[in-house]
């Protein structure tokens with residue numbers, strides 16, 4: 502399978518604090534890679550580096566055959582590399598629909614934008630019902646849907662999700678993952694961060710365990726199940 506995203510030896514961090522110490526990962530076309538591991542070990546930093554919010558100190562990022570490591574954030578978005586951040590980061594004083602439309606800020610074709618919006622509403626019918634409501638009045642699950650929907654409005658090819666299950670009730674998590682399954686069936690690729698890998702066993706093709714800015718283990722979901730000791734050591738037996 503050809504790779505949609507590949508990174509080699511990424512080094513990045515905050516000011517004088519390096520966090521990633523040579524991370525290499527690959528996400529195939531239409532594939533799902535999960536980043537797992539305890540808090541504070543660089544998963545979010547890796548997503549921020551890939552989306553361009555944090556500068557790359559060294560290493561190489563290739564997205565869809567293009568050298569993306571020094572591309573501007575908007576160019577990466579245009580190419581379909583989309584980051585759905587932790588905590589949704591919605592514009593709370595704007596309506597659901599205006600939040601979604603913000604995701605299409607680089608698009609100009611009105612017919613295309615209307616089609617993307619219709620696709621998001623088909624995936625998340627609740628958002629259509631609430632399209633004129635302020636984002637501040639949404640439930641946690643609805644906010645997550647808007648965050649993902651906004652990413653889809655940018656015509657995502659690879660969706661990088663930072664803890665999509667964080668703070669949600671089990672039933673709502675199932676609804677979110679059911680929608681992600683549908684998107685996967687439509688050809689989207691994913692890089693998903695979750696602290697608890699149990700949600701990912703059916704969704705991810707491969708899992709990468711991060712510790713102190715390094716990838717310390719990677720394998721298929723089946724291999725992760727067989728490597729109980731590794732997951733237990735790092736994640737306390739999830």
Ligand SMILES: Nc1ncnc2c1ncn2[C@@H]1O[C@H](COP(=O)(O)OP(=O)(O)OP(=O)(O)O)[C@@H](O)[C@H]1O
Nearest residue numbers: 515518520538539540541542543544545546547696
């Ligand atoms: N804005 C920032 N400025 C300085 N240091 C930061 C900043 N954000 C994160 N860090 C530090 O970088 C390290 C890696 O954090 P990161 O958020 O990437 O970890 P994580 O594995 O995603 O965990 P979490 O799920 O808690 O976000 C941590 O030590 C954290 O304190």
